[in-house]
Amino acid sequence: MxxxxxxxxxxxxxxxxxxxxxxxxxxxxxxxxxxxxxxxxxxxxxxxxxxxxxxxxxxxxxxxxxxxxxxxxxxxxxxxxxxxxxxxxxxxxxxxxxxxxxxxxxxxxxxxxxxxxxxxxxxxxxxxxxxxxxxxxxxxxxxxxxxxxxxxxxxxxxxxxxxxxxxxxxxxxxxxxxxxxxxxxxxxxxxxxLWIPSRPAEQGLTMRTELSALRHRQVWLALLTGTVGFGGMFATYSYITPTMTSLAKVSPTAVTGLLAVYGLGMTVGVVLGGRLADRSLMPSLYGGLIGTAVVLFGFGYAVRTKPGAVLAVFVFGVAGSVLVPILQTRLMDVAREGQSLAAALNHSTLNLANALGAWIGGLVLDQGLGYEWPSRVGGVLALAGLAIALFSGRLDAVAARRAAVAAEQGWPHARFTPAGAGPAGGQE
The missing domain is CATH 1.20.1250.20 (MFS general substrate transporter like domains)
Incomplete structure (x- = not known):
């Protein structure tokens, strides 16, 4: 048979x-x-x-x-x-x-x-x-x-x-x-x-191996990229209702509809981010942060009309959510043995970014600036996140070159490997 x-x-x-x-x-x-x-x-x-x-x-x-x-x-x-x-x-x-x-x-x-x-x-x-x-x-x-x-x-x-x-x-x-x-x-x-397959626990995983993710510089850089980059989004989203009522002149009831539009944008952004990350992870991260900065810098101008507000809120949702699966995958790549901890920390990072963005946006408004200013400050935060991501990518490039030299010269154990090489990737 x-x-x-x-x-x-x-x-x-x-x-x-x-x-x-x-x-x-x-x-x-x-x-x-x-x-x-x-x-x-x-x-x-x-x-x-x-x-x-x-x-x-x-x-x-x-x-x-x-x-x-x-x-x-x-x-x-x-x-x-x-x-x-x-x-x-x-x-x-x-x-x-x-x-x-x-x-x-x-x-x-x-x-x-x-x-x-x-x-x-x-x-x-x-x-x-x-x-x-x-x-x-x-x-x-x-x-x-x-x-x-x-x-x-x-x-x-x-x-x-x-x-x-x-x-x-x-x-x-x-x-x-x-x-x-x-x-x-x-x-x-x-x-x-019913639907999640039953598999034995991963061999060799302990609390110590999970905590080992925190030894890797690239894990901290990815978390910092998310905290700072997403902080710009939350600096805007935390004050979305008064922004819409004061700049777009929409009623509080209509803001509910705009938030649904934001949710649609989020859905499109998450799906798009997953596809982009599978094609090219780090360039997608750079592009997502650049796009986020552009959207945030233009947000205060775009929402001064009702049609502009609808479009701006949708694009705003897309721009922020594109980054979520990209950063999640990046953390899984650079964490080595501590993937569970690193992947979970991504969501702690988002909540920290929420607190950071809301605080910075509030500081801006307390200075007497208008509701168009939290998004502009958010654009600066997105660019700061981009700078951190570029530094992280630079470290990857250096590690890749050292690994290539080691391979050419026949060194048995190259210490450096590019973080994007897969789940075992990362950098000391």
Whole structure:
């Protein structure tokens, strides 16, 4: 009896179908997490009224979630190094479900803060581990595509999930959206069980090997690129509502529609970023940061008319999101043995960029400058991120030349390897 070749069209088609379902399961999780993260912003007045606090105090509910993301991503990725990735993803989503159900049932402000903090803990680790799982299921030249497909769940949440749950919260109370996010998390649990392949834990991975990612200079440069470069986006996005009402002269109600346009731009940007990163990673990073700077410098001028505002907000969404799968893939490349930690840290970086951008944008406005100025300062931050990325690329080029010289001269162990060489790449 002749066994079917694993390279047969049928086997290849079956593997592709299983990979697609697994990535779809991860995207469902991204949709749940994205909805849970951003719905608090749309319901902030309702939440404040519901637990008897001021709106500024209500902002701490959002900050508590972001703090959970920043703390949870590196800790969980490091402590979970020895667990099979499917099991770890399931437990992360189970914790997310419990956090959101606790948010829905929170009797007061203090308990709500704790519940939102707990809800944020699994966020970064889920995306980081999910990125590694998705990338492992496809050929090397499609890794960034797999990462981008998982991230589309997060961007589609801004188009569909957040507006719908916001409407539910406005009509039936702020607790219901958190409950609905919990239901979305339960669907993700089922999808992970059914569609994520079971594989043993990676041999030799420990907390120590994960933490070894922090020894590599290129990991820190990639994280710094994201923090500074994305800081420019958040310097603008944090004040998007008053910018639109004061410069574009749109009503507060119409801003909701503009945010949906932004979500569409994010979805396009994530998909585009995945395709570009698979073709040429570092040039795509440079181009993405240049494009972001151009968009931010022109944003204050473009939004002075309603048609210009719609177009500017869409392009703004594209420009920022292009960078997400590119940086995620870059971190996976340069981390060597500590890929889980590095991939999870990307989402801690985004939340740090959020805090940095909002703070810098606020400083600009406190100086009495108009709402067109946060985006201009954001453009400067994008250029600073570009400078860091170019320095990182220069180090890659130096490492590649040294490796080539070592190979020519027959040295048995070349220390330097180009970071873009693959998952084992990196630089001391």
């Amino acid at each position: 002749i066994e079917a070749s694993t390279d047969s069209p049928a086997a290849t088609s079956g593997a592709s179908r299983r990979a697609t379902l697994a990535i779809f399961a991860l995207a469902i999780g991204g949709f749940a997490i994205g909805t849970g993260e951003f719905v608090s912003m749309g319901l902030l007045p309702n939440i404040a009224d519901g637990v008897g606090i001021s709106i500024p105090q209500g902002g701490h509910v959002i900050s508590a979630y972001a703090l959970g993301v920043m703390i949870g991503a590196p800790l969980i990725a490091a402590f979970g190094a020895r667990l099979p990735r499917k099991r770890l993803l399931w437990w992360l989503m189970a914790a997310f479900v419990l956090g959101n159900l606790a948010s829905a049932l929170a009797p007061g402000y203090s308990s709500l803060l704790i519940a939102r903090f707990l809800s944020g803990l699994p966020h970064g680790a889920f995306f980081g581990i999910g990125a590694l799982v998705g990338a492992s299921l496809v050929p090397p030249n499609r890794r960034a595509w797999a990462v981008s497909m998982m991230l589309t769940g997060l961007t589609v949440a801004n188009v569909v999930g957040v507006p719908l749950t916001t409407l539910v919260g406005q009509r039936w109370g702020w607790r219901w959206p958190y409950g609905l996010v919990g239901v979305l998390g339960m669907l993700t649990l089922a999808a992970v069980l």
